[in-house]
Amino acid sequence: MEHGTLIPRPTESELELLQILWEKQPATVREIHDALNEDRPSGYTTVLKMLQIMTTKGLVVRDEANRAHVYRAALSQDLMQSKILKDLSKRLFAGSAAQLALHALSMEPASENELTEIRALIEHKHHADSSDHRPTKTSRPFTVSKKDRP
Structure with missing residues (x-):
């Protein structure tokens, strides 16, 4: 995927799946489902449907070469974090990375x-x-x- 391609902001649920993929990628739906269920119960078909939606959005890439489809994140964790923080900086801090950093440091x-x-x-x-x-x-x-x- 090209860096200039517009990637939508992931929802909270999508970020949960991306976190799993960044740690385990590539991974099958079963592996992602099992990892998600360590924290909270979730249905297999729900995870599958979310991954299908995320594929359509361009958040994940699906390899259909094998019987079990294998997924990986379309962007690295670092690149996704940068995109989200840049957007946040523009929307809440008038584009000031310094103000974003100062605010974050004052919170935690x-x-x-x-x-x-x-x-x-x-x-x-x-x-x-x-x-x-x-x-x-x-x-x-x-x-x-x-x-x-x-």
Whole structure:
């Protein structure tokens, strides 16, 4: 799927299935159903119907080569998060990523490792801005560590 293609915002239920796919992909309907049922009961046909709808929307891709259809997310978790946050930033924070970040940080405490990553991103952005966006020898790409999240 091309990056410029318009992908609809997933519903809460669709995000649940995407979370499972990002962790297990590719996965069959049965595998997705079983993973979903670890948290709450859900019918197999309900999961199948949701995946069919998500395929039509372009949120998932279905491989029909085998008897059991195999699904995978159309976009990586990182790309989907970026698209959703960009939309949220535009709609609620007048396009200001800084205001979005400040608001998010004021709502929930960040771990020391997360704060270190935030400082590294700020430093990276500061160096990039002060050198006309040319990479410097001291700048490093920002990486997100999910292991410290609650």
